[in-house]
Amino acid sequence: MKHACRQATMLASESLDRPLTLWERLKLKLHLSMCRNCSNCHDSMQLLHRVQTMMREQESERTRLSDQQRDALRQALAQSIKAANHPQE
């Protein structure tokens, strides 16, 4: 059981990526119930994962292309399209 804590953090991380087996779930739950350190680490990983998921889903109206960026994109598109339509020029 020397590496019990490291294994628990491994399971805590893997639980974010795949369903744990029943045995793994029990093992993790038991360890977390006895170990404040791993329990804190587990909660932090869950919190971070949750924040990352919310970041993808949030629709922040404040984030928009600046006029400068829009102009740059417009010009780049126009140039590329022109080059594609008239390859010999």
Added chain:
Amino acid sequence: MAQPDDPQQWLNAHGDYLYRYAMSRMHDSEIAQDLIQETLLAAWRGYDNFAGQSTIRTWLVGILKHKIIDHIRKEIRGRDLNDVAGSDPTSAYFNQDGSWSESPHAWRDNPEALLNNEQFQQTLQSCVKKLPAKQRVVFQMRDIVGEESEAVCKQCEITTTNLHVLLHRARMALRKCLETHWFGGERSS
């Protein structure tokens, strides 16, 4: 075959949406702008592939997502991500006897508050940037772009076991970095 819509029109109608999508994942306005340019041009060239089964916006976002993954993957081109042998960096968090060398604190912040905290977002980005390349790439694909585990394995040509090893290392390092630079010691339980 239908004539492709003018990419300029796509830019007008969906530019902000695409920019938001790219920014929420890449957090870099220059990179986001480049990716949108690539996306609109790829869409214009490949308009024949647009089956009309989804909306133009959904189709454009699909292309943008591929561009984002390609961009992340560039960093590890030619490198073997399965080579995770050698010393395990997570051993640094534990003593010889297997106990924690430094006790992790309880983080009391709620996700909504962190999400809208500009400073926290910057701290998080700088912690992600500090990760070693292999860890960063799989972490970005899995947790920032939100790809499923199997898709990340395929994109990175990596086994499931090694994906889990790299994600574990990345999350342990991020937790530590954020504890040091954001959650601090004074808020510990």
